[in-house]
Amino acid sequence: MANKVLVVEDEQILAQNLGNFLEAKCLEVRVANDGATAIQIAALFQPELVVLDYRLPDMEGFEVLEAIRRDRSCHCVLITGHPTSEVRDRAARLGISHILFKPFPLAELARTVIELLKVPHQGRADKQDGFVERRRVKAETFPLQLYDGSWVLGDRRQAEPPEQDADDDPLASEGNTRQP
Numbered sequence: 530m531a532n533k534v535l536v537v538e539d540e541q542i543l544a545q546n547l548g549n550f551l552e553a554k555c556l557e558v559r560v561a562n563d564g565a566t567a568i569q570i571a572a573l574f575q576p577e578l579v580v581l582d583y584r585l586p587d588m589e590g591f592e593v594l595e596a597i598r599r600d601r602s603c604h605c606v607l608i609t610g611h612p613t614s615e616v617r618d619r620a621a622r623l624g625i626s627h628i629l630f631k632p633f634p635l636a637e638l639a640r641t642v643i644e645l646l647k648v649p650h651q652g653r654a655d656k657q658d659g660f661v662e663r664r665r666v667k668a669e670t671f672p673l674q675l676y677d678g679s680w681v682l683g684d685r686r687q688a689e690p691p692e693q694d695a696d697d698d699p700l701a702s703e704g705n706t707r708q709p
Contacts, residue, residue, distance in 0.1 A: 532646050535576035536560045537567040537593060538608070539585050547580060550635045551642060564588035564596075571597040578645055580638065583609035583616055591619060604645040606638065 534556050538544035541562055548560040559574050561567035564585045571579070579597060583590040594605055607620050610631040620628055627641050 531577070532556045532648055533574060533576045534558045534578050534580060534642060534646075535567060535571055535574060535597075536580045537562075537564070537585065537590065538580070538582045539563060540582075547635070547638065550639060551580075554639050554643060554648075556642065556646075556648070562586075564590070564593040567593050568596045572600060575601060576603055578604040578606065578642055580606045580608060580642065583607060583611060591623060594623060594625075606641055606645070608633070608638075 532555070534551055536544055536547045536551070536558060538547060538560070539562050544560045544562055548558045551558045559570050559576070561570050564587045567579075567581075567585075576597075579594065581590045581594055585593065590607065590609075597603060605623070605625045605627075607616075607625050607628045608631060609616060609628065612628075612630045617628060627645070629638060629641070
C-alpha cells in the first residue's frame with residue numbers, strides 16, 4: 530500500500546487520534562511518541578510523509594526529520610503549539626511547506642496530507658468532509674453540530690421551531706397516537 534504516513538507526537542492520545550483519523554482517509558499510518566522510536570520506525574516503514582511535533586521528550590522534531598531524510602526523501606507537516614518566528618524560519622530552511630499550529634481541525638491536517646501525497650479522490654465529500662449533523666427530523670433545528678470530533682454550537686436564532694408532520698416523527702408508530 531502506498532501513501533505511508535508516520536505520525537510523531539509525544540501526547541499519546543493526540544497521536545492515536547491523528548493516526549486513526551488519517552487511517553480513516555485510506556492512508557497507511559504508524560505512530561511514534563518520541564524521536565528515537567520515530568527514527569527506528571521510519572527506517573523500516575519508509576513513510577512518504579511525516580506529521581511531526583516540534584517538541585518531543587528526547588529531541589527536537591527537526592533532529593528527527595534530519596535523521597529520517599538521511600535515508601530517504603519525504604514530505605513533512607510540522608505541528609506545534611509554539612508558533613515562533615525561529616520555528617517557522619528553521620522549518621522553511623528544511624523544506625517544510627506546511628506548519629499547523631495546535632489546536633487545529635483534523636480535516637485541515639487530512640486535507641494537507643492528501644494534497645502533499647497527491648491522493649486521488651476516492652468518493653470523499655468535498656464540502657461536508659468531517660461534518661455530521663444529527664437531528665430526528667429534517668425540519669428540526671439542532672443546536673449542536675459535530676465538526677472534526679468537536680461539538681460546535683449551531684445557529685439558534687430561529688424564533689420558533691417549524692411545525693412537524695406526524696409522518697416525520699420517528700418516535701411515533703402506527704399503533705401510538707400523541708396525547709395533547
